[in-house]
Each structure stands twice: as C-alpha cells, then as structure tokens.
Amino acid sequence: MNNVWSVTQLSNYLKQLLESNVSLSNLSVMGEVSNLSSPPSGHRYFRLKDSQNVISNVMWANRSGIQYLEDGAQVMVTGHMTFYGRNGNSNFQVESVTPLGIGSLSVEFDLLKTKLETEGLFDQSRKRDLPEFPKVIGVVTSASGSVWQDIQNVVKRRYPLCELLLSHASVQGEKSKDELCSAIDLLNIEGRSDVIILARGGGSLEDLWPFNEESLARTIFASRIPIVSGVGHETDITIADLVSDVRAPTPSAAAELVVPDCEMLRHDLSRNVITVNNALLRKIDVNRLGMINISEKILREMPDLNDKRRRVDEILQNVIYTLRNNLTSEKRFILELENQLKLLDFNNILSRGFAFVRKDSDLSPVKNAKDMNKSDKVRLSFNDGELLAEIL
C-alpha cells in the first residue's frame, strides 16, 4: 500500500518542493494584470494572464513597483513560486513589479530624471535669467504646426520689436529627437538669438516622448542661449522642461514669458513722464526754498538802516536850518545895502530940492562956480525933469 499522507503533509511537501526549486526561486514573468484585489492591509492579490493561461499572485505591501498594478496593465513581475496550504493554491509571490508599454516609459522617465538630476542638469543655480528686451528669439518647433503660428501671433501682439528665427524640427516620431537637437545647435551656431523657445503642442505621452530623450536634455544643457520650454499642456512635464532655464506650461505661455508686453511698456513710459516731471518740480521747489532762505538770511543780517536814515534826516535838517539862517543874514545885509544905495540915489537928492548942473556943451558936471562963464549954457536936472539955462 502506498504511503498515506495527511493533507498538511502534502501541502508542506509541495511548498518545500516549489520553494527549493532553483528555477522557481527567482524568476520574472510577463503578463496582463487581472482580478486585482486591494484590501486595506496594502497587500495585493491578482492574477497574471496571457492568451492561454493564468497564475495567481500575491504581493505584500510596500514592495517595489506595487503602484504599477492595475487591471489590464502589462507588467513584468519578479519573485518566487510558493504554495499556500489554506486554499490549496500555488502562488507566485511577487517581490517587484516593472511596468511594460506606457508604464515602461514612465519607468524610463524616472530613471533618466534621477540620473540627470544627480548630474546637476536641473540645478536651479544654472538657470539663467531671460533677457528683458530680446532682439532675436529663436524658436524650435515644427514649421507646419499651429504652435509656430501661435507663437508668432503672441509675439506680434505683445512685442513686435523683435525678430523671430524659426529653426524647424519634427516634434514627434523617430527623427524628432535628433532634429530637435540639431535645431537647437543650429541656433547656437547662428548665434544671434537672445533666447530660444522650445515648443510643441499637446499630445500623448508617446507623442511627447522625444522631449524626454537624454540627448535632447544634454543639448539643452549645453546651449549657450537660454531656453524656455513650452511642451504639451500644463500637466505634461518632460525632461526638456526640467533642464530648460524656464519652463512654461504651454507654447503660447512660453512666448508670453519671453517678451514684454508693449501695453505695459507704454504704461511704464507714462509713469516715467510723471516721475521725471515730479523730480524736476522737486528740484525747482528745493531751489526756490533755498532762495527764500537766502533772502531771509540777507534781510536778517542787513544793518539797521533806520538809524542811518534818522541821522541823515538830522544832518539834512541842520543843513537846512543853517542855510535858512545864512539866507536871512544875507537878506538883511542886502536890505541894508539897498537902503544905503537908496540914500546915495541921485534922484533922492534931487527930490530934496537940489539940481544937478551939467554943461550943455559936453554934459560934464559943473562942480565949481568958477568954472563957468557968462553966457555959458547949462542943463539943470530936477527931480521931475530938465531945464536949459544960461549963466547971466
């Protein structure tokens, strides 16, 4: 008779058999996740299937890659086979999960991100400031895409003072990675751009994948010209965004970030007019105040002229007084002279009854009687007239 085992004996034997098998102790299996159970404990129970078969899996909480488990996901699980006696099932006990397909891109993204971050490609310290007033703006995008039109429209509207240089590159597909790098290099060789916009419209993760390529990241890092990225939508963050000097959420936003707005500039200029006017008015006020202070100081320090004025008045009064006195004396003197003259006046003597005698011949005065002869004619002047007389 064959050996008779208990269920537990068999169960333990199977468990030992599976776990001791070298081939089954550390292997990876690919398949699609189904029947995923996620109890509050954090452990995961699921099936992994392919087109023909299914295996049961268990994964304890906090194991690597557990977040990639979801129904329908293509994954690669790594672990070992075991046997669980309580339900009599063999299980694949998963230690780690690696996503495949889209999931694998995500892993690739994370790995590259970690690598470049470690190398310092994302360091904030190397991010360069953008020029305030760019003269030439390089644009790396597809010449046929709407993004190029959008960027032109934004720059035309906001700041038409500049030149837009398109450096065309495919923004999706196999060639895209190399063309994007070449387009950036070309702008660096051309050398006139003050800033570069690296742009692409929205798309799936696979569409945007060229912007997650390492070669593009290194080209952006090596660019002498600052780069602003505007890739996809606001929620899409690519490696190119992380390594660029500035990340804009969209291509149009990148264009807006790169150029100032003319309307704001006009507003600033209006404010500048007010500023310079006020500055000059202040200067004039300060000078006026200075002049007032100087005037007040001069007035304060001027000698008291009233005293001088009083003194001048006194002197003037004295002069006038003296002049008046002198004038009175002179008048009196003249009057006396006048009186004396009156006394000597010829007519006054005649009026007292005297007559003035002159020879008729030569009108010489007759001073002595002996000077006259008989029959001489004389002129007798009286107070009121003259007579002709003859000496008898």
Place this chain on the structure above:
Amino acid sequence: MPELDKDSINDLSYEEIVVKLNDGMKLLESGDLTLEQSIVLYKECMTMITKCNEILDNAEIVIKDITDPR
C-alpha cells in the same frame, strides 16, 4: 553728466534707451544735480521717452526660417 543729442538716441535700441532712461531718472530723482543740470537731464529723459514711444508705435516684427533652404 554726458549730454545726449537726438542723433545719438536714434542709434540706440529700445533696450539701450530704457537703460539710459532708468539711469537718467535715478540721477534726476537723487537730487544731486544743480538746477541747470536737472533741466538738461529732464529734457533728455523726455526725449528718450518720446523716442521709446515712437519705437513702439513703428515696430514691425521680422520672421525668418533659418532651416528653410530658400
């Protein structure tokens, strides 16, 4: 204080004028100049503001495709 004539302003880009304008305004606001110097600088600033507005009014964007073989 170097004086700026109209011809030399015409040779400057918008950015260069704005830099000079900002410098001029700072100097004017500092109050360190004489009244005569302030008046000269004020006139220069106003000339530069007028020139900036002219540049904005007359601006026309230039668009080139450096990858286009034509």
